[in-house]
Amino acid sequence: MEKLLLLGDEALAQGAIDAGMSGMYAYPGTPSTEIMEYVQRSKSAKERNIHRKWSANEKTAAESALGMSYAGKRSMCAMKHVGLNVAADCFMNSAITGANGGTIVAVADDPSMHSSQNEQDSRNYGKFALIPMLEPSSQQECYDMAFHAFDISERYQVPILLRLTTRLSHSRSGVAVKPFKNENELKLPEDKRQFVLLPAIARKRYKMLLANQEKFELESEESPFNKYINGKDKKLGIIACGISFNYLMENYQDTGCPYPVLKVSQYPLPRKHVEKLSSECERILVLEEGSPIVEEMLKGYLGNCLKVSGRLDGSLPRDGELNPNLVLKAVNGIPFQIESIPGVVAARPPKFCNGCGHIDAYNALNEVMKEYGDGHVLSDIGCYTLAALPPFNSINSCVDMGASITMAKGAADAGLFPAIAVIGDSTFTHSGMTGLLDAVIENTNMVVMILDNSTTGMTGGQDSHAVDRLVSICEGLGVHKDHIIRVTPLKKNHEEMVRIIRQEINYKGVSVIIPTRECMQTLKRKTKANK
Amino acid sequence: MKKDIILSGVGGQGILSIATVIGFAAIDSGLYMKQAEVHGMSQRGGDVQSHLRVSSNEIHSDLIPFGGADIILSIEPMESLRYLPYLSKEGWVITNSTPFDNIANYPDINAVKEEIKKIKNHILIDADDIAKNIGSPMSMNMVMVGAASDFLEIDFEKLEKGIRFIFGTKGEEVVKKNIEALYSGKEFSKKFRSR
Ligand SMILES: Cc1ncc(C[n+]2csc(CCOP(=O)(O)OP(=O)(O)O)c2C)c(N)n1
Numbered sequence: 001m002e003k004l005l006l007l008g009d010e011a012l013a014q015g016a017i018d019a020g021m022s023g024m025y026a027y028p029g030t031p032s033t034e035i036m037e038y039v040q041r042s043k044s045a046k047e048r049n050i051h052r053k054w055s056a057n058e059k060t061a062a063e064s065a066l067g068m069s070y071a072g073k074r075s076m077c078a079m080k081h082v083g084l085n086v087a088a089d090c091f092m093n094s095a096i097t098g099a100n101g102g103t104i105v106a107v108a109d110d111p112s113m114h115s116s117q118n119e120q121d122s123r124n125y126g127k128f129a130l131i132p133m134l135e136p137s138s139q140q141e142c143y144d145m146a147f148h149a150f151d152i153s154e155r156y157q158v159p160i161l162l163r164l165t166t167r168l169s170h171s172r173s174g175v176a177v178k179p180f181k182n183e184n185e186l187k188l189p190e191d192k193r194q195f196v197l198l199p200a201i202a203r204k205r206y207k208m209l210l211a212n213q214e215k216f217e218l219e220s221e222e223s224p225f226n227k228y229i230n231g232k233d234k235k236l237g238i239i240a241c242g243i244s245f246n247y248l249m250e251n252y253q254d255t256g257c258p259y260p261v262l263k264v265s266q267y268p269l270p271r272k273h274v275e276k277l278s279s280e281c282e283r284i285l286v287l288e289e290g291s292p293i294v295e296e297m298l299k300g301y302l303g304n305c306l307k308v309s310g311r312l313d314g315s316l317p318r319d320g321e322l323n324p325n326l327v328l329k330a331v332n333g334i335p336f337q338i339e340s341i342p343g344v345v346a347a348r349p350p351k352f353c354n355g356c357g358h359i360d361a362y363n364a365l366n367e368v369m370k371e372y373g374d375g376h377v378l379s380d381i382g383c384y385t386l387a388a389l390p391p392f393n394s395i396n397s398c399v400d401m402g403a404s405i406t407m408a409k410g411a412a413d414a415g416l417f418p419a420i421a422v423i424g425d426s427t428f429t430h431s432g433m434t435g436l437l438d439a440v441i442e443n444t445n446m447v448v449m450i451l452d453n454s455t456t457g458m459t460g461g462q463d464s465h466a467v468d469r470l471v472s473i474c475e476g477l478g479v480h481k482d483h484i485i486r487v488t489p490l491k492k493n494h495e496e497m498v499r500i501i502r503q504e505i506n507y508k509g510v511s512v513i514i515p516t517r518e519c520m521q522t523l524k525r526k527t528k529a530n531k
Numbered sequence: 532m533k534k535d536i537i538l539s540g541v542g543g544q545g546i547l548s549i550a551t552v553i554g555f556a557a558i559d560s561g562l563y564m565k566q567a568e569v570h571g572m573s574q575r576g577g578d579v580q581s582h583l584r585v586s587s588n589e590i591h592s593d594l595i596p597f598g599g600a601d602i603i604l605s606i607e608p609m610e611s612l613r614y615l616p617y618l619s620k621e622g623w624v625i626t627n628s629t630p631f632d633n634i635a636n637y638p639d640i641n642a643v644k645e646e647i648k649k650i651k652n653h654i655l656i657d658a659d660d661i662a663k664n665i666g667s668p669m670s671m672n673m674v675m676v677g678a679a680s681d682f683l684e685i686d687f688e689k690l691e692k693g694i695r696f697i698f699g700t701k702g703e704e705v706v707k708k709n710i711e712a713l714y715s716g717k718e719f720s721k722k723f724r725s726r
Contacts, residue, residue, distance in 0.1 A: 115571030
């Protein structure tokens with residue numbers, strides 16, 4: 001059979017399309033971005049008119065996907081791990097409402113923080129919400145699991161969390177595809193109050209969710225993605241979750257692993273298999289990417305029942321992603337040596353592209369801030385965060401999307417003057433608008449700079465909801481129109497920008513300065529396409 | 532047959548075109564392949580790497596173990612050294628010698644080259660210069676594929692076919708130049724080894 005060469009992200013997208021998905025909803029975020037991008041490029045998604053436009057943020061994406069499920073059709077939303085924090089309200093409550101059409105919440109975690117603020121493990125959310133969870137170990141499983149996820153989602157009327165990690169999201173391999181399924185017809189839930197979480201209804205639905213836990217466990221025990229592989233040597237039993245299974249098998253390419261191995265790719269944990277492993281083996285080693293969730297569950301608080309090793313007893317590092325070498329050391333206890341990197345090699349951190357408008361905006365801001373000293377600029381997440389590095393050293397925070405405006409507000413409330421927020425256009429429409437409303441209502445003395453490059457730059461140039469709307473949004477939120485000022489961040493406009501920033505700092509109230517110039521990457525792409 | 536290759540360079544230099552050509556050739560030869568890429572933050576002019584694994588047997592890990600790479604194929608000299616922890620004892624470092632200097636503290640290029648020359652199996656090739664000489668500076672990456680071609684255990688024709696596949700939409704001239712680059716890289720590499 002012909003195989004497609006796909007990233008893990010893409011394999012999941014192709015699987016969802018082939019399994020009859022009617023709508024895909026997402027906000028970009030590494031390493032999840034390519035799921036939606038693949039659906040947007042897909043010919044069959046176009047032919048079937050599958051919904052595939054970006055959402056304003058992860059919460060709106062998750063809610064829209066839930067709405068499509070309400071209407072009986074199959075849907076998926078996708079986000080990076082921290083995106084699930086934004087969508088958490090919908091996510092947790094959707095476990096109680098349950099699903100109608102099958103629905104998948106695809107979340108890509110980033111252990112080792114290659115492109116993220118933290119390395120939180122989304123499996124915590126799955127456990128928290130008490131819903132079934134899938135964690136593929138290969139690109140083929142990404143594809144196959146889309147079918148499986150929609151099926152169990154509809155069988156138990158429950159959303160499914162599908163967890164990816166960077167290495168699988170962004171690794172390419174051959175994937176065999178299946179014949180595609182037709183989409184569901186529009187069909188409202190049989191119980192018209194299923195989605196009405198008034199306390200009396202919510203209590204009932206919650207009991208149903210609790211009652212289903214046993215069935216979810218049975219599903220895991222019978223899942224084609226969980227596997228018990230026997231081994232002769234019972235001194236050790238290994239539980240390998242998601243891609244850590246690959247790192248284990250990498251070390252036993254030719255011989256096969258001498259110890260019994262339980263491969264886990266569907267949760268809740270397959271109890272029967274875990275019991276078998278723990279009764280047969282003297283000690284259990286848990287290999288898992290992210291937090292020691294399974295390890296903690298097995299070990300218990302006192303750690304006096306079962307001998308369990310993993311990230312908590314130092315067999316594996318407590319943080320960071322796993323690799324074949326770390327896994328082998330955890331199995332055989334033999335430390336490994338790695339060659340050192342020669343001293344001449346200098347660090348090469350990411351930086352602004354040549355000609356980027358953010359450079360000119362920060363040059364102007366830096367000049368003004370010389371008068372006030374360090375510590376006045378609260379910022380946010382995007383390409384413009386690179387100004388935290390030398391030679392700019394312009395910004396003092398990057399916490400979560402939208403936090404620049406609200407943190408500047410809090411700092412202004414505390415008496416910091418001037419209080420400056422620097423935020424990108426896409427981040428502003430993601431989560432900055434509501435914070436600006438807070439500031440407008442109190443007429444907080446602060447300056448907000450929205451660096452508008454008319455795209456979601458950091459994640460590769462996806463459409464930004466802010467394009468052509470920033471001024472009207474700020475006006476609508478109540479910022480005085482004399483204090484919404486557009487400038488063009490170019491070297492030749494440096495003096496003008498300096499003057500405007502200074503002037504708005506001295507205005508007692510909320511000002512919004514919008515340096516506007518297209519991202520060099522999207523510009524380059526357009527010029528190339530027009531050639 | 533099993534080849535584990537670390538591709539390295541600087542974000543924006545285009546190491547992924549190398550992965551695409553070799554990957555295409557591998558799949559076309561009926562081999563298994565896994566290729567882990569770097570997306571996101573570091574693509575903005577930072578150091579980037581890709582783990583490319585090709586084998587006649589099923590491949591498990593998406594990552595190459597430390598000390599396991601058969602080849603480090605780098606389009607930037609300093610970047611070839613960053614991944615030495617991955618190189619196997621008998622592995623080859625095949626690297627472009629033209630520096631990509633986008634940082635304030637880029638080391639003395641001669642010191643970098645000296646360090647590369649200490650590696651038992653290495654090929655230093657001025658791929659930028661070779662690409663310029665054939666009148667196609669953009670084909671530097673394919674010069675590098677050519678330089679590695681004798682080590683890949685993949686038919687050379689398959690690599691040519693890979694180039695046709697990825698550059699085909701850009702016209703016959705672009706395809707021809709890139710294939711010429713592939714040959715030039717192979718030639719230089721052979722000469723370098725028989726010095
Ligand atoms: C909750 C959350 N969602 C997504 C991301 C990923 N992310 C980081 S920066 C960014 C894009 C920011 O775009 P914009 O604000 O327009 O700034 P630019 O990069 O274009 O300068 C995204 C989507 C994240 N870090 N957190």
